[in-house]
Every structure is written in structure tokens, then in C-alpha cells.
Amino acid sequence: MIAHTHEKASKGNLVRWSKRYDAIFGHLLRGSEGRVIELAEIKAGDTVLDLGCGPGNLTLNAKANVGKTGKVFGIDAAPEMIELANKKAAEKGVEVGFQVAYAQELPFADATFDVVISRLVFHHLPGDLKLQALNEIQRVLKPGGKCLVVDFDMPSLPVVGGLFKHVLSNHTMPQTDVRNYAVLMKQTGYQEVECDSTGRLLLAYVKGKK
Numbered sequence: 001m002i003a004h005t006h007e008k009a010s011k012g013n014l015v016r017w018s019k020r021y022d023a024i025f026g027h028l029l030r031g032s033e034g035r036v037i038e039l040a041e042i043k044a045g046d047t048v049l050d051l052g053c054g055p056g057n058l059t060l061n062a063k064a065n066v067g068k069t070g071k072v073f074g075i076d077a078a079p080e081m082i083e084l085a086n087k088k089a090a091e092k093g094v095e096v097g098f099q100v101a102y103a104q105e106l107p108f109a110d111a112t113f114d115v116v117i118s119r120l121v122f123h124h125l126p127g128d129l130k131l132q133a134l135n136e137i138q139r140v141l142k143p144g145g146k147c148l149v150v151d152f153d154m155p156s157l158p159v160v161g162g163l164f165k166h167v168l169s170n171h172t173m174p175q176t177d178v179r180n181y182a183v184l185m186k187q188t189g190y191q192e193v194e195c196d197s198t199g200r201l202l203l204a205y206v207k208g209k210k
Contacts, residue, residue, distance in 0.1 A: 032150070032200040033061045036119060039198065039205055040148040042066060046114040049140065050074040051103055051133070052121030056085025056096070062117065063096050073108070075101035103133035108140045116141060119150040122181060130181070134188040141210040147190065151178050153197055153204035178204040 036058060042048055044067040050059040053074030063072040074096060076082050085098045101107050103118075103125060116137045122130055137147050182195040190208025197204050 030057065032119075032198060032203055033058050035198050035200055036117060036148065036150055036205075037061060037065050039150075039207065040115050040117050040146060042115050042117075045069040047071045047112060048073070049106075049108070049113045049116045049137075051106075051116055051118040051137065052076055052124075053085055053098065054081050054120075056081075056088050056098060058117065058119055059085065059096055059098070060088060060092065060094060063094055071097070073097040073099070075099055075103075075106070077102050104129050104136060106136045106140050110139055111142045111145075112140045114142055114145050116145070116147045117150070118148070120152070122149055122151050130184055131188060134184055134190070138188060138190065138210050143210060145210045146207060147185070147210070148205060148207045149178070149181055150198060150203055150205045151181070152202055153178060178206050181206040182208075 040048075040062075042062055042065045044065070046066045047070060048062045048066060050056075050062060050072065053059045053076050056074055059072055059074035063070070066072055074082075074085055075098075076085070077100065079100050082098050082100050085096075089096045089098065099107070103121070118133075118137075122133070125133060134147070141147065179195055182193050185193045185206060185208040190210065193206065193208040195204065195206040
């Protein structure tokens with residue numbers, strides 16, 4: 001997500017232009033959704049949280065994979081994103097729990113989720129909020145539950161990455177390195193931490209287990 005507003009409540013960057021974001025990035029990211037579901041090992045009956053769900057496309061994909069016996073929730077700090085996500089869910093007749101919430105203050109009980117996924121969100125969070133978010137994710141995961149964070153993989157494409165760094169020198173996106181998230185995951189107690197390319201353009205992942 002590319003953000004232009006800094007919100008005091010979230011302490012991170014929000015994307016408020018939900019319809020434009022969906023029109024621009026929805027199509028570009030659609031090809032990665034199946035791969036994200038695969039990497040997160042989401043299966044029928046799971047309870048899943050999509051942290052920073054945006055307009056809800058990945059969240060709805062996750063719901064299709066957990067089936068009628070599973071539950072899926074999506075949170076985003078931008079009310080405009082949640083409004084659009086709820087509209088999409090209603091149009092599809094799908095029951096998904098979308099709500100406005102912050103990564104550092106997840107409104108769920110301990111040990112609620114089998115899987116937490118987060119795509120293109122962590123580069124919006126300052127360093128302290130990354131740690132808080134990872135701690136919160138671990139809190140709401142069931143024992144043995146998995147956390148999958150997907151973000152930009154600029155170091156894998158030096159030419160394109162260099163261009164982004166030049167054009168967007170004041171933005172956090174070009175400076176993103178998912179490998180740093182692996183270090184933070186280990187610091188916050190995750191086990192079996194792994195990090196690699198998703199196999200999709202510009203996207204890498206880090207995954208850990210509670």
C-alpha cells in the first residue's frame with residue numbers, strides 16, 4: 001500500500017483511497033493470492049486473520065479456502081478499506097468479520113487463530129510497531145499457529161529496486177527488506193522462522209510458528 005497520510009491513532013501510514021488502490025493494485029496483486037494462501041498453509045476449518053486486509057481481496061480468497069467450517073477476519077486501520085471490504089463480502093454473500101483495528105492492538109482473545117497473514121503492511125509500520133505487531137500476532141495465535149508476512153523484495157531486483165529507491169527516496173517501500181522481519185520474528189520468540197521469495201514479482205515472505 002502506498003500511503004499519503006500519517007495517522008496519530010495508528011502511528012503508521014494509512015491508505016485512505018480504497019477504490020483507487022483496489023483498481024490499481026487489486027489486479028496486480030491477484031496473481032499472488034493463491035501463493036500466499038499456499039505459503040500460509042491455510043486449510044479447511046482454519047480460523048484466519050488477515051492483518052492489514054485493505055479492500056479484502058486476499059481475505060475473501062482465504063475464506064474460500066477455509067470453507068464453511070472455517071472463519072476468517074480482516075482488520076485494517078483505514079475505515080475506507082473496511083467499508084469497501086464489507087461491500088465486497090456482501091456482494092459475494094460471504095461471511096467475513098471485517099473491522100477497523102490496529103496491528104499493535106488486535107481486538108481478539110489469546111489463542112484465537114490458526115493462521116495470521118499480512119501482505120504489504122509491515123513496511124508502513126515504524127520499527128517499534130513492527131515488534132508490537134509481531135507480539136500481538138503471537139498472542140492471538142494458537143499454539144503451533146503460523147504467521148506469514150509478505151512484503152516487497154527490492155534487494156532481489158537491483159535494477160528495479162534501485163529505480164524505486166531513486167524515485168521514491170522519501171518513502172518506506174524501497175527500503176523494505178523482508179529479511180529484517182525474520183530477525184524481528186526470532187527476537188519475539190517465533191520458531192522455525194523461514195524467509196524466501198514468494199516466486200511472484202517483487203514479493204518475498206517470512207514465516208514463523210508460535
